[in-house]
Amino acid sequence: MNSPIDYINRNPLKKIKKNVYIEGRRTSMSFEDYIWEQxxxxxxxxxxxxxxxxxEIERARPNNRII
Structure with missing residues (x-):
């Protein structure tokens, strides 16, 4: 696993867009690479x-909306 310093040496603000399935529904989310790795x-x-x-995060949110 990379350390947080490795990410600082790259572009720490660059967002990576990935598709995820939340309750069976496909959606796209953009996070920094460090967040995806965590x-x-x-x-x-x-x-x-x-x-x-x-x-699980979506189910725990008050309005049941992650996006």
Whole structure:
């Protein structure tokens, strides 16, 4: 895994757009590379996919909207 310093040496503000499925619905989300990597790390630790993590976040949000 890369350290936060590795990301600073790159362009830390560059956003990466990826498709994710939230509750079976495909959507696009843009985050810095570091955020995507942390979502993947969390998924590995929790034995979940990034899609599953995003779905859990959506379900926990007050208005049930991540986008």
């Amino acid at each position: 979502l993947e790390r969390l998924g590995h630790e929790e034995n979940m996919t990034v899609d599953e993590i995003c779905t």
